[in-house]
Amino acid sequence: MPGLSMGCVGRSLAMGTLDDFQQQWMVLLDRVDDCTSEKALEDQVLLPLLELLGYKSQDLVQQAPFGKRRVDFLVKVQKTAPYCHYLIIEAKAPSKSIAHTSWQLRYYLRDSGTVLGLLTNGHHFKLFYNDGEAIHALWTFSRDQLYKDYRLLGSLLWRRNCDRVMDVFWNSHRQVHRRLVKAIAQLSDEPDVLHLLSAGQPLSQLPKLPTDPPQKSMIITVFNNKGGVGKTTLTINLAAALSHLGKRVLLIDIDAQANLTTGLGIDPLEDVEKLGRQDITHLLTDPRVTVESVTLQKRWGDVVLDIIPSHIRLSHMENQLVQLIDGDRILEKKLRNHGYDFVLIDPPPSFGKVNKISLMASAGVLVPTQLSPYPIRALEYVLTQVEEVDQFRETPLPIVGIAVSMYDRSSRTFNRTMVEELHDRLNRIPGGDQVSMFSEESWVPRLNVISKSQDNGCPLFALDYMDKLNSSDRTSVENAVASFESLAQELLQKVGISATS
Structure with missing residues (x-):
């Protein structure tokens, strides 16, 4: 040598x-x-x-x-x-x-x-x-x-x-x-x-390390009125990234389509209904049902996620939810003293009763969007709906940030134009100038392997899923995982929660 x-x-x-x-x-x-x-x-x-x-x-x-x-x-x-x-x-x-x-x-x-x-x-x-x-x-x-x-x-x-x-x-x-x-x-x-x-x-x-101060917690609704912007995919993998960082995370699927539920490998019929388990519909309509009694847990290595599953029957329950006394606050009441670092709620891409229930229970809203004309135009409606719900709350409901998903890295000129359009629209909305985007490092790329992971019932962070991919797809997954990790780190900074457990 x-x-x-x-x-x-x-x-x-x-x-x-x-x-x-x-x-x-x-x-x-x-x-x-x-x-x-x-x-x-x-x-x-x-x-x-x-x-x-x-x-x-x-x-x-x-x-x-x-x-x-x-x-x-x-x-x-x-x-x-x-x-x-x-x-x-x-x-x-x-x-x-x-x-x-x-x-x-x-x-x-x-x-x-x-x-x-x-x-x-x-x-x-x-x-x-x-x-x-x-x-x-x-x-x-x-x-x-x-x-x-x-x-x-x-x-x-x-x-x-x-x-x-x-x-x-x-x-x-x-x-x-x-x-x-x-x-x-x-x-x-x-x-x-x-x-x-x-x-x-x-x-x-062994020497004792300083005791950690009590941790803050955050309930966030991931919401966009425009469908097809990768909302559920972002919710699942953001939750996995937060869990990977040592945070305790609860996911709530409050969409009758149950995409988040199936995307985590839970079949609402086989794994919930046929086994006599309860779901989000029971939590919202039965005062005796608790968060703990409807929560399922899934694990992939060091990623552990708790999930309240959804069911198609939720689509037929609008009238029942409307008739509940103080129904808008039912989820808020059930989530008191929940014990999680983060609760992420995935509502449908519309604005109905369950969306209002979600927003009333939340301390903030994360808005996923694509850098394309229609999703950017939809931001005005999203902010308007959040402002409307805000009128019925004792505390303000802030927009935590706008997260970019399904990002096409090859269209840089078009992307810059869309970012300018996004800021221009925000500046035209009352309070929109206070809403910020997450950094470009957190923008989630448009990749087929991301949707494939949900078909396999797991987040991108699952090594068993990576085993099935070729080297090119593994590199793509590594890029996507890095984006979700950046998004998680920035979210922790925005809401003032320590990155260390």
């Missing part, structure tokens, strides 16, 4: 200081600028970094066979559990983005049982953790951040700490995951993560 030999690295770590380690670490990271290929990054940066961290040749397998593919680096440590490996590294050329390429690494981690995964192009790094049930994105950081926060990666990946980390991880997957995520969120103030992973200490004796 040019510049650094395994022997001199070992002596340096044994005799030197952490400052010596950091200096060598920085020298290796600086080599990224000279790498023009994935192979160069592996040979000139990643392999020397692993050796700097204390790994020997017998610990490392390069281009390890994995089905029909090969893993760039597989780190096998002798003392770790025989049924799993410690670390997989997937490298990309420095010229390639890693923003939407994590699927392959997630696949390797899940099927091999490996604990940690690192995805990098040398400029950016993503660290993943496999808790045995789901793959969690622990930390995303740049090379500049890694100069400063080298202790985190060094502590977790240093050869002599592997067994200590593994012992704690396998002692209690779930507890350690929650504790570890919180610790990583505080790394700017923590000099070293190892004090949270002390060898031999039971979890009950």
Whole structure:
């Protein structure tokens, strides 16, 4: 290895200081600028970094066979559990983005049982953790951040700490995951993560992290009077993205078409009616029925969603709902003390009784739209209806934001024209100048694979769904998932809810 030999690295770590380690670490990271290929990054940066961290040749397998593919680096440590490996590294050329390429690494981690995964192009790094049930994105950081926060990666990946980390991880997957995520969120103030992973200490004796303040919660109706704008698809995958971030999410399908219900793999006839379960119609019409009694739960890895399903019978209940005493507030009353971080309500693309019930129960409205003439014209009607409901509420009903779905990235000139038209229309509506769009990073692309996921009864975040796709479709899904993750992060910022659980 040019510049650094395994022997001199070992002596340096044994005799030197952490400052010596950091200096060598920085020298290796600086080599990224000279790498023009994935192979160069592996040979000139990643392999020397692993050796700097204390790994020997017998610990490392390069281009390890994995089905029909090969893993760039597989780190096998002798003392770790025989049924799993410690670390997989997937490298990309420095010229390639890693923003939407994590699927392959997630696949390797899940099927091999490996604990940690690192995805990098040398400029950016993503660290993943496999808790045995789901793959969690622990930390995303740049090379500049890694100069400063080298202790985190060094502590977790240093050869002599592997067994200590593994012992704690396998002692209690779930507890350690929650504790570890919180610790990583505080790394700017923590000099070293190892004090949270002390060898031999039971979890009950690990240092206590500060208690989180009580979290806010938010009930949001996702509403547009114009159909075909991807409203239900956006609702499902936004909920999945929020769950992926550790939020507890309840979805309420209040549309008689039950598209959200079926899009999450629940058949209103087979899974609800024939099994004697209750649905949204019972919740709205029977004072004795509670949210808990009608809620079903679905899980895909680390994404867990609670759902109140709908049924076609809801289409025949308009008169019954109209006759209810204080019927507009029935859902609002049922959702008091609900215990979720987010409740997302999916009403029909019209304005009837159930839409008013949804809006009366909500603390905000998210408006999905396409960048095309008819959906943009419909925004005026949406804002008018929200303003009308607002007159009957004790508290204002704000528009949380306008989210773009079914976005055609190839029509940039047309899209700019439509954005200008959207802002022009908003400025003509009283209060419209206070309504903002979510950023372009959150705009959901128009992709066939998105609708296919609903046909399979799952959100895009489900790895089992990804298994069925070819590599081109997987890349498309990664792009869409990144959009939904951006939308979720921006929503958290807009409503003032912390991104960490």
